Amino acid sequence: MIKNNLKTSILQCIKCNGGLIAEVDAYKCRDCGAIFPIVNDIPMFVEDTKYYGDMPSEEMEILLQRMSNEPWRDVIDEMISNKNPWLYFIMTEETRTDWQFLFSLDKNSLVLEVGAGHGTSTIAMARRAKVIAIDGTYHRLAFLKIRCEQEGVKDVSLAGMNILKNPLCNNLFDLVTLNGVLEWVGASVNERDPEKLQIQALRECHRVLKPGGKLYIGIENSHAFRYLLGAPDDHVGIPHISYLKREDANNLMKKLTGQEYRTYLYDKKGYQELLTNAGFSEEKIEFFYPVEDYKKLRYILPLNNYNISRFFHKYLDANKEELSMEQNVKELELKSLENGDIDSFVSSYIIIAEK
Structure with missing residues (x-):
């Protein structure tokens, strides 16, 4: 059986960052009392x-x-x-x-x-x-x-x-x-x-x-040759959407699906900027x-x-x-x-x- 073995020493409460106590069927925050259930281990x-x-x-x-x-x-x-x-x-x-x-x-x-x-x-x-x-x-x-x-x-x-x-x-x-x-x-x-x-x-x-x-x-x-040639985006299935300006991509997505465009891709420079910002x-x-x-x-x-x-x-x-x-x-x-x-x-x- 795969048992729950997450030690409290590597965990903190997602609500207050307090320490957690391991109970039989849950983790409990010792500071704010938040309960995080354990389901099927x-x-x-x-x-x-x-x-x-x-x-x-x-x-x-x-x-x-x-x-x-x-x-x-x-x-x-x-x-x-x-x-x-x-x-x-x-x-x-x-x-x-x-x-x-x-x-x-x-x-x-x-x-x-x-x-x-x-x-x-x-x-x-x-x-x-x-x-x-x-x-x-x-x-x-x-x-x-x-x-x-x-x-x-x-x-x-x-x-x-x-x-x-x-x-x-x-x-x-x-x-x-x-x-x-x-x-x-x-x-x-x-x-x-x-x-x-x-x-x-x-x-x-x-x-x-x-x-x-x-x-x-x-x-x-986002600027892959296959996308530029018209292959559908892997996430929303719409051709050409990945490399459009965000506003244009969002308008196209709303027009075709009624939903916002939120699965953002980038080119190499864009990923570098994301990572350095992080x-x-x-x-x-x-x-x-x-x-x-x-x-x-x-x-x-x-x-x-x-x-x-x-x-x-x-x-x-x-x-x-x-x-x-x-x-x-x-x-x-x-x-x-x-x-x-x-x-x-x-x-x-x-x-x-x-x-």
Whole structure:
């Protein structure tokens, strides 16, 4: 069984920053008396517990019920593999987490995974390090708990937390990960400017990192060639919206959906500015080009050495049969390599920032 093992020594009250006392079924603040329940051995520090997931909540309930008596892989093979192949890939393909090998981790390392989702990255990292996996949705954490138990993964602590308002103390982690998370921060809160919320989230990551600790971000590029060529935005499904001025993007989003545009993406310069505003030094920020992208990882190319990217396009990727959009992107990337500006147009980034 995966038991709750979050020690009070690394926690503080999200309401008053007071110390917490561990009780049988809750954490209690010794100063203001706030109660944070422990549900199914998962402590919940989130105030908004509404469901969020890649499938309807009713289906998720059925999935969890079946997983309590059947192997989790058998359940998703039957319920998800044919119905939603992309979700099945996200849930099962551990090569998506090969970016972890950019970091020196061992069993003494402590990792904070923000937005654990279905736990594919959690499981992979927990084979090398201790992981605290947080998510805002209880159902996802319950899924991950069963998955860890069935796979015999023990170095994982689960908690319901929002990175914007989390109970973790300062200077704890060797690595904090935001894999496909930063762009959603602005959509998790309906008020306040999305960019300011993203900076707040990054400041929280900076706060909980040890000196010398590192932040990993996997995220799309707002000015990717594929977006410029008309590929739909990965988050709202609207072509060309990611690189528009915020006011224009918001007007387009409202016209087509009736909702605000809040899943902000940036180019390389924009991400550098976000990170420096959050306290990271520009000299300690590195950018990589994940191929095909950070969600479907085959290669990781450093963006400070174009010779490696040229070698990749000329030799490693030379004979690949591609769809027209992919072929157009490849040709544009080759031209941008000649001009020395590929950094601005790659599909997505892996970003590493050191505290």
